[in-house]
Amino acid sequence: xxxxxxxxxxxxxxxxxxxxxxxxxxxxxxxxxxxxxxxxxxxxxxxxxxxxxxxxxxxxxxxxxxxxxxxxxxxxxxxxxxxxxxxxxxxxxxxxxxxxxxxxxxxxxxxxxxxxxxx
Numbered sequence: 001x002x003x004x005x006x007x008x009x010x011x012x013x014x015x016x017x018x019x020x021x022x023x024x025x026x027x028x029x030x031x032x033x034x035x036x037x038x039x040x041x042x043x044x045x046x047x048x049x050x051x052x053x054x055x056x057x058x059x060x061x062x063x064x065x066x067x068x069x070x071x072x073x074x075x076x077x078x079x080x081x082x083x084x085x086x087x088x089x090x091x092x093x094x095x096x097x098x099x100x101x102x103x104x105x106x107x108x109x110x111x112x113x114x115x116x117x118x119x
Contacts, residue, residue: 004074009041009048011071013062017051024049 014020017040025032030042030049039058042049052058054067062071076083 004076006075007047008073008075009050011050011052011062011073013052013054013057013065013067013069015054015067017053020051 021032021040024030024042030044033041033043040051057065
């Protein structure tokens, strides 16, 4: 059985990264962190929310990211091949690739079925 063990991070697509950081950091008290290339994320406790600006998303990302949309990134101890096989057997179509972000080593998998997408 496939087991999603925990959240790794969330990716939030926004129209204005600075305004998003001002709200979540300045008002809600989340820590704003910056990565190489000026990429930003929000951190609270052990949770992290990566920020993508709509129209300038960073790979990998959702198939159709729009402001306010989010990608959920989960961790599992199963090999990616087993995850892909299990979901494909249940009617989900997958595409996989290598995740190149330094804080996200490994692979990602995007699944779609009809109009639903899981990234």
